[in-house]
Amino acid sequence: LFSGRIEFIKSAPSLKFLPDPDVPEIAFAGRSNVGKSSLLNALTGRKSIARTSVTPGRTQELNFFEVGDPTVMQLVDMPGYGFAKAPPAVTEQWRKLVRDFLRGRVVLKRVLLLIDARHGIKDVDNDMMRMLDEAAVGYRVVLTKADKIKAEELEKVTAETIAAARKRTAAYPEVLVTSSEKKMGIEELRAAVLADSEI
Numbered sequence: 001l002f003s004g005r006i007e008f009i010k011s012a013p014s015l016k017f018l019p020d021p022d023v024p025e026i027a028f029a030g031r032s033n034v035g036k037s038s039l040l041n042a043l044t045g046r047k048s049i050a051r052t053s054v055t056p057g058r059t060q061e062l063n064f065f066e067v068g069d070p071t072v073m074q075l076v077d078m079p080g081y082g083f084a085k086a087p088p089a090v091t092e093q094w095r096k097l098v099r100d101f102l103r104g105r106v107v108l109k110r111v112l113l114l115i116d117a118r119h120g121i122k123d124v125d126n127d128m129m130r131m132l133d134e135a136a137v138g139y140r141v142v143l144t145k146a147d148k149i150k151a152e153e154l155e156k157v158t159a160e161t162i163a164a165a166r167k168r169t170a171a172y173p174e175v176l177v178t179s180s181e182k183k184m185g186i187e188e189l190r191a192a193v194l195a196d197s198e199i
């Protein structure tokens with residue numbers, strides 16, 4: 001499926017601009033710089049389907065990609081969060097967009113919450129998890145940039161992340177470990193996205 005048609009369809013800076021809710025959606029969320037664009041590119045096997053934002057924290061839009069011909073699912077690139085220099089108004093706008101989307105999007109099947117394996121779960125990630133729990137949107141935690149740390153460190157972070165996810169009501173109990181750079185965990189990620197779109 002991911003080697004076939006994948007097409008960017010639109011950016012939605014507010015809910016008015018959302019595409020029609022016709023097919024199941026899987027959304028990707030995470031802190032700015034977590035490696036979300038790289039993972040979307042690795043998942044879809046494209047070089048630059050998802051653009052790396054030039055100024056972190058500036059893009060406050062939901063980006064939609066159609067997958068399949070005919071379209072069987074949509075991928076949603078959610079705006080990154082946790083950019084230290086973001087003015088409060090920008091953070092507030094982000095919160096409103098994300099919260100309203102999570103609460104109101106009936107076709108949203110699952111969110112993939114990306115966590116940088118070097119850093120583990122931070123306060124801003126816990127905020128995001130709380131929003132997901134409150135919106136009752138199921139999510140999977142995905143560790144990114146696994147190639148950047150040593151095997152024993154990765155094992156420790158993975159165990160800690162699984163333990164944290166298990167405490168959350170809406171979190172899927174397993175954690176996917178990935179590296180876009182080394183193409184690690186990408187097949188597992190594809191399988192998870194496909195399975196989640198079919199629930």
Ligand code: GDP
Nearest residue numbers: 032033034035036037038052145148179180181
């Ligand atoms: P985004 O802001 O979440 O979309 O993050 P990007 O995908 O733009 O990645 C941020 C930075 O991390 C870039 O410099 C990427 O090259 C780097 N990066 C992303 N994924 C990986 C990975 O799996 N391994 C390594 N070593 N670097 C990565």
